[in-house]
Amino acid sequence: MSQLSVGQWGRAVDREFFQQDTEILARALLGTILAHETPEGLTAGRVVEVEMYRGAKDRAAHSYRGVPTARTQVMFGPPGHAYVYFIYGMHYCLNVVAAPDGVGEAILLRALEPIAGLELMAKRRRLAWPLGSRAARNLTNGPGKLASALSVSKAQYGLPLWSSSLRFYQGESPLSMAEIREGPRINIGYAGEAAHYPWRFWIQGNPFVSRT
DNA sequence: TGATCGATGCTCT
């Protein structure tokens, strides 16, 4: 059954998809489908909001100091793998590793538009089912929420996002430049000048974006 | 509709 659904989302991306400049990749991720198959079932959503973090050039990046740590190790590896970290004592955040091996860059997935497995997502998010329209918007419109809804945690750390149970599909059609908006990233006030860089990208007018 | 604040524990200094 899941194979049928997956077919509607176009081809799975390949390894080469991730081998492009981090900003190009961040924009290209908008509109793709992220799917996670688990024993509980399939959940998937369309990527509608991302932020990029650029290593040594970027005070907001976990990799800013340039030295890999136990947490950030995968960020410095080859692109296309999952960088998952635990934050505020209760949430996970999912990133796509970008840039060549040895360079610590990544793209944070901030919001999805849910498209498959909504009941399972609601269960994981502890929301009542069936969902009202407000609750549907609340399913995956934030980095911690989407990780919870898709059941992403440290168990997915380092997974290749073109060939594992957690992977991207191309989606229907590429977005035009006019559909993509950009602005400063969220909650990085500690990062000085970098806090103002317009490194958050989202699909204009999409109701599942975390903020506008 | 928006501002404020507490929860909670890992990560790094």
Added chain:
DNA sequence: GAGCATCGATCAA
């Protein structure tokens, strides 16, 4: 020991 790429509850308007 301090801080954190968040979320949800609560309160004011």
